[in-house]
Amino acid sequence: MAPHLQYDAQDGYRAVSAATMTDPPCNCLATGTGTLIAGKRTVTDLSLEVLRPEPARGRDQAAAKARVPALHIWPRRPSRLERWLEYWLWYYDNPKKFLGQGRHQGDWEMVIVEVGNDGTPRSVTCSQHSAGEARRWNAVAKRDGHPLVYVAPFSHANYFEPGTHFYFPGADHPTTKGPCRLPEVAEFGDWQEWRGRWGATLGPLRGRLNIGGTSPMAPIAQAQRWARPYAYHAAAVVRKPVAWFFRALWFLGKATFPLVPKLSRTTLEGTKVTVDYELPQRGLHRGQHLLLTVHSADDTEEVLLSQAFEDAERSRSVALELPRAPQGGCRVFASAFNLLGQRSNPVDIAAGSAVLNAT
Secondary structure (H helix, E strand, O other): OOOEEEOOOOOOOOOOOOHHHHOOOOOEEEOOOOOEEEEOOOOOOOOHHHHOOHHHOOOOOHHHHOOOOEEEEEOOEOOEOOEEEEEEEEEEEEOOOEOOEOOEEEEEEEEEEEEOOOOOEEEEEEEEOOEEEEEEHHHOOEEOOEEEEEEOOOOOOEEOOOOOEEEOOEEEOOOOOOOEEOOOOEEOOHHHHOOOEOOOOOOOOOOOOOOOOOOOEOHHHOHHHHHOHHHHHHHHHHHHHHHHHHHHHHHHHHHHOOOOOEEEEEEEEOOEEEEEEEOOEEOOEEOOEEEEEEEEOOEEEEEEEEEEEOOOOOEEEEEEEOOOOOOOOEEEEEEEEOOOOOEOOOEEEEOOOOOEEEO
């Protein structure tokens, strides 16, 4: 019942193992006052094992290397006849910005599947910023029997369909232009008991409120999502009737969305990609920034190169140097951003081809 995750090609971050935060030698674990506990120049190397309670350390460490999404099952209680399967998704970074604020290190997202006492799935609930969205199982699109979830680029909020989704004060725009993956699933290890923050970003208010972006607290410290998934689901259901309000706000915001860039020609010579682009401007639809990403022609999973051009010229030919020559050619994706951080629909073109594939 784990979700199939439909990613956007231009976002290079994917749901990965939580060990990607603890294992790199450049990372460390410290107290709120900055005292080092593990990692960087300490006698203790940082790993998921360090986050385990003392009695649990030294056991079999296989669970500590769990792949994402990590599975947490809220057990049945005498008063409830359902189970709640929580699929927690770890992303190393959340690069989403609105008005220049919001990016933060680390991102825990989740998808919850409600299962009845007879083993039949009943509903799916997706995390979206500070709230969530819930649908009955039969109302959710499937892929190979698994619920299909669209991951918003850069914010990693989860949605049931692609397109623009408004949230206060910004908007997400998941697309079908990217890889769709069914992640490997493993249960949390004993490190799930650790209650600290996953990342060093504290935002303008030093982590007291999630204003301007803060690194997330550990899943177990997110009380409702972790311990009361049925309450999180119920809150998402209650939120649904006011969806018209968010749609109305989106129509207002749509008046300023940047237009889709035009890619007229691309060429590939060894490791050099040349892209001819144009940023159309009309009324309030004015894109100031351009994001170009280059991918292998037959697989958009790997981002060979990602380059942003701030205050991009209206029309220009740019040369991009790849780290290596792609086998079988490459594909270039482009999207425009305005000063509010709103993003256009992405467009893609094959290197050496004048055929345009736009949404």
